Amino acid sequence: MSEPLLSGRNLRKAYDRTSALDAAWFDLSAGEIVAVTGRSGSGKSTLMLCLAGVLRPDSGEVSFDGVRVDRLSEAERSLLRRREFGLVLQFGQLLPELTVDDNVALPLLLDGRPRRDARSAARMWLERFGVAELALARPGQLSGGELQRVALARALVTGPRIVFADEPTGALDSAGTQQVLELVLDTARHEGMSVVLVTHDNTVAAFADREVVLADGCTTSVSAFGPGAS
Numbered sequence: 001m002s003e004p005l006l007s008g009r010n011l012r013k014a015y016d017r018t019s020a021l022d023a024a025w026f027d028l029s030a031g032e033i034v035a036v037t038g039r040s041g042s043g044k045s046t047l048m049l050c051l052a053g054v055l056r057p058d059s060g061e062v063s064f065d066g067v068r069v070d071r072l073s074e075a076e077r078s079l080l081r082r083r084e085f086g087l088v089l090q091f092g093q094l095l096p097e098l099t100v101d102d103n104v105a106l107p108l109l110l111d112g113r114p115r116r117d118a119r120s121a122a123r124m125w126l127e128r129f130g131v132a133e134l135a136l137a138r139p140g141q142l143s144g145g146e147l148q149r150v151a152l153a154r155a156l157v158t159g160p161r162i163v164f165a166d167e168p169t170g171a172l173d174s175a176g177t178q179q180v181l182e183l184v185l186d187t188a189r190h191e192g193m194s195v196v197l198v199t200h201d202n203t204v205a206a207f208a209d210r211e212v213v214l215a216d217g218c219t220t221s222v223s224a225f226g227p228g229a230s
Contacts, residue, residue, distance in 0.1 A: 003066070005030045005194055006051060006162060011060035013046050013217075020046040021057065022217035028162070033185055033195040035208035043217035044198045045090070045166050051196060052085055052164045053077035064162075082107055086155030086193075088165040094139040094150060101126065101135040104154045111158070125153035128183060144171030152184060163188060166198040174203075181207050 008026035012019070021043045028034055028051075036044050049055040051062055053069045054077075062069040064084070069077065081087060094103045104122035109115065126132045129149040139147060148171050155163055163184070169177040185207055188195050197208055205211050213221045 002029070004028055005032075005065055006196075007061075007063050008047065008051050008057075009061040009063075011047065011050055011057045011062070013043075013050060013055060013057050019217055021050065021060075023219075024060075024214065024217060025219045026051060026212060028194050028196060030161075031189070031192050031194055032210065033188060033197065033208045035197045035199055035205035035211045036214065037199060037202075037205050037211055038214035038220075040200065042214040044200075044214055046217075047214065048164050048166055048196055048198050052087055052162075053080055054087070082110060083158070084161050086158060086160035086163040088148075088151045088155045088163070088168050090167045090170065094147065094154075096139050099136050099138060100131070100142070100150050103139065104150060104157055107154065107158050121157050122153070125157050126150070128187075129153050129180065145173075145176060148172065149180065152180065156184070156187060159191060160193060162194045162196065164196045164198075167200070168197070169199075169201075169204060177201075177204065 004027040006028040008024060011021045011024045013021040024043060024047055026047060036047060038044050046055065050057045053072065056070055072080065101119055101122045104125060105118035108118035108121060123132060123135060126135055129152060131146055131149045134142060134146060142150065148168060152168060169180055172180060181204065185195065199205050209224065211223050212219060
C-alpha cells in the first residue's frame with residue numbers, strides 16, 4: 001500500500017490550557033477528497049491548520065510527500081502553502097485594500113508570475129465561480145456568499161496539490177452549495193488534486209470520498225462514502 005500524500009500522527013495542540021487536539025490522526029491519499037466532521041469545538045479547524053502548516057502542533061508529526069511539515073521554518077511553511085496548498089478559511093481572509101481580481105491573482109504574483117498572466121488566470125476562475133462581474137470590487141462590497149466564491153477561486157488559481165477548505169459553503173444557500181461543491185470537487189478530481197473539507201454539514205460531507213470524525217480533539221471514526229462504502 002502506498003504512503004499517504006499527507007499525514008498527521010498523534011497530533012496535539014493546546015491554546016493556553018485549553019486542548020484543541022489530543023492524539024488526532026489523519027491520512028490523505030493523492031487525488032482523495034476527505035471530509036473532516038464533528039461538533040463545534042471538536043478540533044476540526046485546528047487539525048486542518050496543523051496539516052496545512054499554518055499552525056505547528058505542540059507534539060506529533062505532519063508529513064507531506066515525505067517532508068516533515070512540522071519541522072519546517074515559518075518561511076518554508078509559507079512557501080509550501082503558496083506553491084502546493086490552496087487554503088480557504090471560514091471568513092475568506094481576503095485583503096480589503098485589494099480588488100477581487102488582485103486578491104485572486106496574489107498567490108501567482110507572489111510566486112513571480114507576470115501580472116498579465118496572473119490576472120488572466122484570476123479572471124478565468126472568477127468566471128467559473130460566477131463572480132466575474134465583481135473583479136474590480138473590493139471585498140467590503142461583497143456578500144458572504146460572494147466572498148466565499150472569491151476565496152475558493154483564489155485557492156484553486158495556483159493548481160495546488162491539496163485544497164484545504166474550512167466550511168467553504170457556510171454562507172451559501174442549498175442550491176449555491178451544491179453548485180459550488182460540484183465545481184470545486186469536479187475540478188479537483190479532473191486535475192488530480194486532493195481536498196481536505198472541514199464541515200459540520202452532513203450534506204456537504206457526503207460529497208467526499210471518506211469522512212474523518214473528531215470529538216474532543218480526537219479522531220473517533222473513519223468511514224467511506226459512495227457505492228463501495230460499508
